[in-house]
Amino acid sequence: MRVLLAGDTHGDSRQATGLISVALAEGCEGIVVLGDWGFTWPTEYPRLLKWLHNQLQDVGLWMKFVDGNHENYTLLRDLGAFEGGVAVVRDREVPLADTVSYLPRGYTWEWDGIRFMSLGGAFSVDVDHRTSEWVHQRFGSSKYSGHLAAPGKNPARCRECDEEIRPHRRKPSWWPEELITDEDVEAASAVGPVDVMLTHDSPETTELRNELHNMRDAWNLGYKIDAVSAGNRRRLERVVEAVQPKFLFHGHYHMWIQGEYGETHVQGINRDGTGHASYSVFDTDHYRELIAARSAPSDEPQAGRLES
Ligand SMILES: [Zn+2]
Ligand SMILES: [Zn+2]
Secondary structure: OEEEEEOOOOOOHHHHHHHHHHHHHOOOOEEEEOOOOOOOOOOOOOHHHHHHHHHHHHHOOEEEEOOOOOOOHHHHHHOOOEEOOEEOOOOOOEEOOOOEEEOOOOEEEEEOOEEEEEEOOOOOOOHHHOOEOOEEHHHOOOOOOOEEEOOOOOOOEEOOOOOEOOOOOOOOOEOHHHOOOHHHHHHHHOOOOOOEEEEOOOOOOHHHHHHHHHOHHHHOOOOOOOHHHHHHHHHHHHHHHHHOOOEEEEOOOOOOEEEEEOOEEEEEOOOOOOHHHHEEEEEHHHHHHHHHHHHOOOOOOOOOOOOO
16 A cells, blocks of 8 residues: 655645645555644634645545644534643544544554554644644733633633633634643553554754754854753654654655664655655555565665665
């Protein structure tokens, strides 16, 4: 079986159309988007989801996604995947339409004998320009200084001082659920070894660390090297160390980048609008061989590195 792995789509319908064409041309059964999927972004939902579903249904494909930091967690909460700011569904896919489903944090499944795990979540470095659903206005709008509502309470009450608070009138564009939690790490680490992880964030490989620091000029102090981003990577790394995947595919950094983290080959896929760099065909026959080669004890240099 062949599946198209795609980097961040950010709700971009042109990108979706392009990915569908590639998936058909490559004989793929469906598409997995590695977070920042965005087709239920608050102002577009449900119009865009319906559009996407129709496109997929017309050609007999499906689309699944892990959660990125730019995802509608209000909807994922309404669908039962998150509760009280914490991911709670890990044992099944969460359908949004007949053709579209969400792959929860720590969910595992098999395709042709290859064991996969999905684990979304990452930090929004532009959090201060975003609006959360419930911020205690009295304390200003910053997500750091503002008091957030305790999720799930109705009427919403401030997490810290328990006063009743009002929702922002603007559409939310940031959710505290975006970060991988210790609960996620524990639950995902307990499932035993997997062959392939599909994530939004990446473990910090040497290659990624160098690249992020090299972006100093464009981003002043470097890109996504802040403590919260690093903390999220560290939580992902703890899962990688526990379940020892041979391959990990991720989005989030908006670049095509490869590296090694321990025994794991890490492949970052670029975002919407970057053509060939925005997807990778995953052929289970091909990867079964690569996984077997990487699993075999050997003094030889490891086979199974990705080309390109
Ligand atoms: Zn992201
Ligand atoms: Zn993104």
